[in-house]
Amino acid sequence: MISVAIVDYDIGNHNSLLYTLKSLEFDVKISKDIEILSNSDVLILPGVGAFPKAMDLLKLNNLSNFLIEWSSKNRPIIGICLGMQLLCRKSYEYKDSEGLGIIDGEIVALSNNQCHIGWNSINDVQKSDFLFSKGHDFYFNHSYKFIGDKSFVIGSTEFNDENIAAIIKNKNIIGVQFHPEKSQEAGKILLSFTIKKLIND
């Protein structure tokens, strides 16, 4: 059974993810213990929150260096929403904050300080085995977006004529700006597929 660890940094919707992953029959743990995290096949960095506070908590829990080291060994991480943004180099949410720097990109406000909330579809940006979302809507809830090297962006979405990276990928690191765990059946299928694909690659 594939073991998945939800990285607990004291903020985020851990419970939603826990039960969704359990329903998909993964061996799931929520932990901030590096030994437990190290023994997992896949790490998930969840996210509902603001970037500076989340980075402070990752550092406070001694998790930021661990995550950087984990990724340097090309071990799989899935970042969800804020979790995806934390994988990047820098964010401008409330103030300038350094991120984990695992994916080279920055997090900037959506135009006119808007919030992108609700269900939206995803467009293919490049051919990838990870694009399994066609025809379905997924639940977004964010007000900042990724900007960076286009080669990382494999799926995008449109909001008020603004193009937003919906799925980014760098080797075995994947970030999704939406919440698959809250996107009903389509989200569950996507999450299950992504985890299995990361393990098999």
Place this chain on the structure above:
Amino acid sequence: MIKKRLIGVVTIRNGIAVQSFSYKKYLPIGNPLCVIQNLDRWGVDEILIQVIDRSINQLGPDFSLLNKLGEIRISTPIIYCGGIRNTDDAVNVIKYGSDRIVLDNLIRKSMSEVSNISNALGAQAVIAALPVVKADKNLFLYDYQSKKLDELESVFLKAISDRNIISEILLINKETEGIKDSFDIDLINLFPKVHTKLIAFGGISEVDQLKNLFSIEKVSAVGIGNFLNYREHSVQLFKESIKYDYLRSPIYSSTI
């Protein structure tokens, strides 16, 4: 394209789902978990759970309920309202499985705490509830604790809107809440001009009402309470009837 949302609203009092009538009378409906499970199964876009006895009785948020939602595998986005006193409560509500929160009492009491919550969770997770009453072409804010009406100060609205500490306003028609086909669309027209989008709620039960409300640019979502409970697959049936391009298609398990 971002879709407008049909939100299923579940009101809970003393642990039981109720139909609330104008914040005065409450008709018991039954086990809230069954109601929430149905909405999830029918593919509603978000579920707003408002536990209306938590703040008045100083009970804090209902973490036990939120935990049960995980156990019954609800995969629809959850908005939670009830008993949130401070940032710790708000963060824990999210941790227990809610995706967003609605603040009512705290908005009036401590804008600085609302700002702290927004700093921790991000503005996208925070919604302000404003139950309003129309009188002589003016809107007044209803305080459910004191049962009094206050001025709906545009300064106050501007503050929460301009400072980007909330993402949406839940505009509740207090007088028509729980009453079929009674939402007064004038509330939207009379509402002060702020850039924050509105969620309309209170007395919405008919397809034509939904069509009218969804056609208004500043309305991002519409909440329906117990009118969704009176027939099987009500969410899909509403969506089939509306056939509105900007609404997510009805979801049936066989379509995935």
